[in-house]
Amino acid sequence: MRLTKYFLPLLKETPSDATIASHQLMLRAGMVRQNSAGIYSWLPLGHKVLKKIEQIVREEQDRAGAVEMLMPTIQSADLWKETGRYDAYGPEMLRITDRHDQEMLYGPTNEDMITDIFRTSVQSYKRLPALLYHIQWKFRDERRPRFGVMRGREFLMKDAYSFDIDEASARQSYYRMFVAYLNTFARLGIKAIPVKADPGPIGGDLSHEFVILAESGESGVFAHRDLVEMAPPGDVDFDSDLSGEVDKRMALYAATDEMHDEAAYDAVPADKRMEARGIEVGHIFYFGTKYSEPMGAKVQGPDGKPTTIHGGSYGIGVSRLVAAIIEASHDDNGIVWPASVAPFGAGIINLKVGDEACDRVAEELYAKLSEAGLDPLYDDSSDRGGVKFSRMDLIGLPFAITVGPRGIKDGVVEVKDRRTGERESLSVEAAIAKLTG
Ligand code: P5A
Numbered sequence: 001m002r003l004t005k006y007f008l009p010l011l012k013e014t015p016s017d018a019t020i021a022s023h024q025l026m027l028r029a030g031m032v033r034q035n036s037a038g039i040y041s042w043l044p045l046g047h048k049v050l051k052k053i054e055q056i057v058r059e060e061q062d063r064a065g066a067v068e069m070l071m072p073t074i075q076s077a078d079l080w081k082e083t084g085r086y087d088a089y090g091p092e093m094l095r096i097t098d099r100h101d102q103e104m105l106y107g108p109t110n111e112d113m114i115t116d117i118f119r120t121s122v123q124s125y126k127r128l129p130a131l132l133y134h135i136q137w138k139f140r141d142e143r144r145p146r147f148g149v150m151r152g153r154e155f156l157m158k159d160a161y162s163f164d165i166d167e168a169s170a171r172q173s174y175y176r177m178f179v180a181y182l183n184t185f186a187r188l189g190i191k192a193i194p195v196k197a198d199p200g201p202i203g204g205d206l207s208h209e210f211v212i213l214a215e216s217g218e219s220g221v222f223a224h225r226d227l228v229e230m231a232p233p234g235d236v237d238f239d240s241d242l243s244g245e246v247d248k249r250m251a252l253y254a255a256t257d258e259m260h261d262e263a264a265y266d267a268v269p270a271d272k273r274m275e276a277r278g279i280e281v282g283h284i285f286y287f288g289t290k291y292s293e294p295m296g297a298k299v300q301g302p303d304g305k306p307t308t309i310h311g312g313s314y315g316i317g318v319s320r321l322v323a324a325i326i327e328a329s330h331d332d333n334g335i336v337w338p339a340s341v342a343p344f345g346a347g348i349i350n351l352k353v354g355d356e357a358c359d360r361v362a363e364e365l366y367a368k369l370s371e372a373g374l375d376p377l378y379d380d381s382s383d384r385g386g387v388k389f390s391r392m393d394l395i396g397l398p399f400a401i402t403v404g405p406r407g408i409k410d411g412v413v414e415v416k417d418r419r420t421g422e423r424e425s426l427s428v429e430a431a432i433a434k435l436t437g
Helices: 021-028 044-063 077-083 111-119 167-187 225-229 243-250 262-266 318-328 356-371 385-395 405-409 428-436
Strands: 032-036 039-042 074-076 094-097 103-106 130-139 154-164 192-196 206-213 219-224 254-256 273-288 298-300 306-308 310-317 346-350 376-379 399-403 413-417 423-426
Touching: 021 032, 021 318, 039 044, 044 130, 044 154, 044 167, 044 318, 074 077, 077 103, 077 111, 111 154, 111 310, 154 167, 154 318, 167 192, 167 206, 167 243, 167 273, 167 310, 192 219, 192 225, 192 273, 206 219, 206 318, 219 225, 225 273, 273 318, 310 318, 346 356, 346 385, 356 376, 356 399, 356 405, 356 428, 376 385, 385 399, 399 405, 399 428, 405 413, 413 428, 423 428
Parallel strands: 192 254, 346 376, 346 399
Antiparallel strands: 032 039, 074 103, 094 103, 130 154, 154 310, 192 206, 206 273, 219 254, 219 273, 273 310, 298 306, 399 413, 413 423
């Protein structure tokens, strides 16, 4: 992409209502624009990152054996009345009446709807376990939407739902998602730790939040250091028994302040205790028959008798992750994207647009890096060098290649690593090899 053809409306000043780094940086870097409280437009740069995160989440769901579908944002209130959640959900639910006086709502989650789809589609235990997911916008009329897309009212969630014949099998589905989440967050370049959680309005008795550690986090986290340092499970067979991977993590203490158990934490060796702030990026639940019972979601069991299915649900805050990753990865100059979610693979800065040699080299870099699939952003604007450098730093691409008249005389361009700040003078060929190798 050529910068002169792109839409990148940067802000010079930090907006005063943005109090945390990710919110400030997302506004300054022209990633999002607020339309109403907690409701945002995703401008091209932010949209690109959102889509990259969504795709990694999708690939890891698919790998774990979940099947993608898409449910609507607008739901009928009827299903929610069946489960009793229409009244229980409270003012966070955006209620709508259509022209026929039908009560509708903008979905804050989809347990009720998917259970309805399941009960009318599956009759036999032989179709189980079933694991379905979608990536869809949600609406929650949060009392205090804040921190930008971190706590929005409209937000993008990946939500998966499992259906099993009994509790033992439902636990295996839970473990599948548990392991898939660890791999997903590792691929996104962040360390997310599973902590015991309060199931809240979703319900159930087994629940974990996945939190990333960041100073601006809304909840306090107490954890065993070994859990925080543990490598992700990686390439596992999702059809095998995953309890080993999960048990070794569950055995190590980790809880948010709501679920904190002082005595259990004191039993952790002092040098292994870790207290920090955390941002919840995922939340998984096993809730047994909470929805299937009132909705009559039954299948014929192996003994021929109707059996109420056991359910679980599994959420990842896709739009929240954009902000959470920035919280975990930025410096004084701007965002430092992990390569897997960077909006462009590299930036090319032409310091003297219009100069025959500079243009030629910059164009060559642009063509070759594009061909190699690196998706570069070429700053072909007539702005001053200083403006170009700070803009590149702000938007946080992993590498920036600077083409200037002085370097070109010596046959070199400068490659800067955004994370380490290291600069290297390399020939055009070596620069391309470094970035694409
Ligand atoms: C699990 C999937 C659920 O809704 N039902 C379907 C279950 N869980 S949850 O914890 O309430 O939400 C899942 C994840 O969504 C993100 N999230 C938000 N992101 C931005 N703004 C919000 N207001 C918001 N609320 C929830 C979080 O990442 C959460 O873990």
